[in-house]
Amino acid sequence: MNPIGVWGRFALVILTGFLVVASGCADKAPSALSAEGVMADNNIQDAEGTVITLYYITRQGGYMVPVSQKLCTTDRPVRLTLGRLIGGPDADGDLISPIPPETRVRDLYIRDGTAYVDLSCKFISDMEADSRYARWAVETLVQTLSQFDDIDRVQILISGKVREKLAEDVEIGEPLEPKRWLNAPTDEPDGQMILLYFDYQGQYLVPISRYVGIPTESLSQMAIEELIKGPQEMVALDPVVPDNVRILDYRVEQGTAYVDLDLGEAEKDADNWDESRALCSMLFTLMEFPHIQNVQLLVQGQIVGYLSGQVDLNNTCRSTEVNLMGTQRGGEG
Numbered sequence: 639m640n641p642i643g644v645w646g647r648f649a650l651v652i653l654t655g656f657l658v659v660a661s662g663c664a665d666k667a668p669s670a671l672s673a674e675g676v677m678a679d680n681n682i683q684d685a686e687g688t689v690i691t692l693y694y695i696t697r698q699g700g701y702m703v704p705v706s707q708k709l710c711t712t713d714r715p716v717r718l719t720l721g722r723l724i725g726g727p728d729a730d731g732d733l734i735s736p737i738p739p740e741t742r743v744r745d746l747y748i749r750d751g752t753a754y755v756d757l758s759c760k761f762i763s764d765m766e767a768d769s770r771y772a773r774w775a776v777e778t779l780v781q782t783l784s785q786f787d788d789i790d791r792v793q794i795l796i797s798g799k800v801r802e803k804l805a806e807d808v809e810i811g812e813p814l815e816p817k818r819w820l821n822a823p824t825d826e827p828d829g830q831m832i833l834l835y836f837d838y839q840g841q842y843l844v845p846i847s848r849y850v851g852i853p854t855e856s857l858s859q860m861a862i863e864e865l866i867k868g869p870q871e872m873v874a875l876d877p878v879v880p881d882n883v884r885i886l887d888y889r890v891e892q893g894t895a896y897v898d899l900d901l902g903e904a905e906k907d908a909d910n911w912d913e914s915r916a917l918c919s920m921l922f923t924l925m926e927f928p929h930i931q932n933v934q935l936l937v938q939g940q941i942v943g944y945l946s947g948q949v950d951l952n953n954t955c956r957s958t959e960v961n962l963m964g965t966q967r968g969g970e971g
Contacts, residue, residue, distance in 0.1 A: 687711055689959055690719050691785050693778040694733040698874035700770070701821050701844045702777060703733060706959030716753070716786055717746050723782050732839060736774035738763055744798065751790035752813045753783050759797055765804050772805035777817065784816035791815045819847035828852065832861045833926045835919040836869045837876040842961045843919055844875060858927045859888045862897060865923055878919040886938065895924050898936040921945045922960050
């Protein structure tokens with residue numbers, strides 16, 4: 639078999655296969671926003687709007703997952719984003735929002751880099767009895783709001799007052815900053831941390847932080863090597879590259895990482911893996927390094943795939959987003 643056989647049709651790979659949901663901007667309280675319908679693919683036709691990232695939790699494994707969604711044009715993007723977070727993902731899907739959907743946003747304002755979010759008492763319902771959900775609720779809220787340029791930290795208020803703890807080990811008495819490393823191990827051995835993207839049930843790419851020891855070569859190359867090693871028996875996660883694939887060459891030139899692979903046994907079975915998902919995983923993993931914006935994939939020296947952090951869709955330059963969801967249209971309530 640020609641070594642480029644399973645890759646040849648990916649001269650330009652656009653992130654596909656992810657769940658795509660279209661949501662309307664209803665004239666109602668932010669927490670009541672809900673999904674309506676399903677789009678056929680992730681090619682968003684509406685040129686207006688803002689792509690934001692919501693953070694949810696997987697039902698299995700309890701991983702925090704970034705989900706990109708395009709919102710309608712609004713002069714209150716932070717409040718609308720918070721409403722979408724509280725509204726939660728599709729109830730029948732594999733993601734959950736740990737924030738009670740009955741939670742009401744009493745007030746929201748930003749001052750000197752701190753977002754003050756005043757929530758109703760529904761936010762703390764049942765939280766004291768389950769510190770895991772309390773931690774998830776706080777972390778997804780802080781991570782989601784901190785994506786905005788004018789927000790560096792988040793202060794959570796309950797009915798207008800500062801509360802020291804949400805649960806026994808979940809403190810919210812002071813402004814909280816977002817995590818640099820998502821889904822990180824609890825132990826902290828010596829070495830360098832990297833972020834890898836693995837497959838969750840064929841639906842989402844999940845960022846996993848991993849220590850790799852003291853770097854003896856290019857750290858970005860070590861990230862690809864760790865990606866090939868797979869999730870190492872982490873619950874509900876699957877590798878994006880078969881473990882018998884080998885790196886022949888790796889280099890970075892002018893913002894593009896060139897990854898040359900030997901497919902090994904994977905070359906004999908075109909159904910052995912999802913090539914587009916593997917290339918997307920490589921892109922998101924390598925884009926964690928500021929000097930890398932694109933990935934060009936080679937198999938035994940032959941170019942077979944290219945994916946850029948900026949992909950041209952319908953002659954419009956759009957950013958490739960991880961776990962892309964659909965568009966909201968209309969006005970904000």
